[in-house]
Amino acid sequence: MRRRSLILAAVPAGLVTLAGCGDDESDSSKASESTSPSASASAPASAAPPPKIVDGPLPAVTAGVKFGEKPTLPKGSGEPSKQLAVKTLVAGSGTTVAEGDYVQAGYLGQIWDSGKVFDNSYDRKTSLVIQLAPGRIIDGWRYALAGKKVGSRVEFSVPPTWGYGAQGQAQAGIKGTDTLVFVVDVQGTFNAKSSAKGTDVAQDDVDLPKVGTNTDGKAPSIEVPKGDAPKKLVANYVIEGDGPKVAATDSVLVQYKGVLWDTGKEFDSTYGRKELTSFSLQQVVKGWSQGMTGKKVGSRIVIVIPPELGYGAQPPAGSGIKKDSTMVFTVDILAKL
Missing domain, CATH: 3.10.50.40 (Chitinase A; domain 3)
Structure with a gap:
């Protein structure tokens, strides 16, 4: 113990x-919106094996392309990957993020099929700070961001297996079959x-x-x-x-x-x-x-x-x-x- x-x-x-x-994690240390990928009640520890990291497909960012800007991207085209598609849009040069670290990030999340944005931190003008650990955040974030450097913008798609699972996230309008697309600006990382x-x-x-x-x-x-x-x-x-x-x-x-x-x-x-x-x-x-x-x-x-x-x-x-x-x-x- x-x-x-x-x-x-x-x-x-x-x-x-x-x-x-x-x-x-205290209640107030969870993201203020229940739609956030960090909400503990919506981020159960997964028993699924680690995904394969693939290059795509991923929708292209069409506006807000710079690090720190609110991105705009279309809905996904065709079938999304059944694995974790990850692409570094902006390569940072800061500290490397590791599993178990706390990450400070700006982010936007939307649904692959509809392009519906279910959450973003840019409008709130408040970064998310969350630990990349099982049960603290959906597994897709853990696997996509580990190994990335501070200053990086990362886009990735998360199928249900490493997202909210078959139960989805009803309050955010996420079904159990939905693949999610995130754009994340890695602003900082903290550890022991x-x-x-x-x-x-x-x-x-x-x-x-x-x-x-x-x-x-x-x-x-x-x-x-x-x-x-x-x-x-x-x-x-x-x-x-x-x-x-x-x-x-x-x-x-x-x-x-x-x-x-x-x-x-x-x-x-x-x-x-x-x-x-x-x-x-x-x-x-x-x-x-x-x-x-x-x-x-x-x-x-x-x-x-x-x-x-x-x-x-x-x-x-x-x-x-x-x-x-x-x-x-x-x-x-x-x-x-």
Whole structure:
């Protein structure tokens, strides 16, 4: 059994409670539209063997041909492939996407036979961030995007076997016999080695913890001073990114490590589990929600959480956190979901 993420464990009355584990996708981390290929209820883990990757057929993009533009393409001509047809329309030069990574992407999806667009992120002006893992996204995405590089535009067709299966997706108007066509712009990829990217910020207050600024994917150090812990919440930049600001209603993808103020002992870490964590800021302890609100994506922050904004007198059983403990976290905000 994998260790639970303590920030997402059940917490005392009066604080936010989340029933799931840190490696489970929160409701708000799913795509906002049920038609999205990432909706968990519509993306069951398939027992089908991996498809063959073939070149076509695929309809040609007739407008919006550049990376990042909303594409337009006709309905499919003739019979679609029974396998996974994949074509790289724009070859990127960034990091290579691997199975299990989180991918940030713009996308459009339509039905082969009718050309009906059932979902696209371009009109929403919001990218999808989703893990390429069984049960998190339809299998066609996993197989089509693994091995592609950031900056690539990829077109692919997905037959039901590696899509929504024989049950289809009624809410999106997708029948169990429909082959789907996607155009995906791969904007970024994140995994357990990802770190913040930005400008180092001076850590001049000797009464506050000092956090390492390494960006090699390894856990940064946290040096806790010997004095008394602050009575109020502290949330400061260590590395300031240049992404959009996080809102209190957002979900985020993060790397983090937590230690106790009194002892400096580590009690939780995504680095130790070698996996990222995603969650809604409405589902974590108040210190996390308040501390991260307004901070920029791409940043590393240090959060010092007093007991009343953390676990108070009822810390999670077996966590190693004593009652009324002040917690210190270093958090890399990798993406908004």
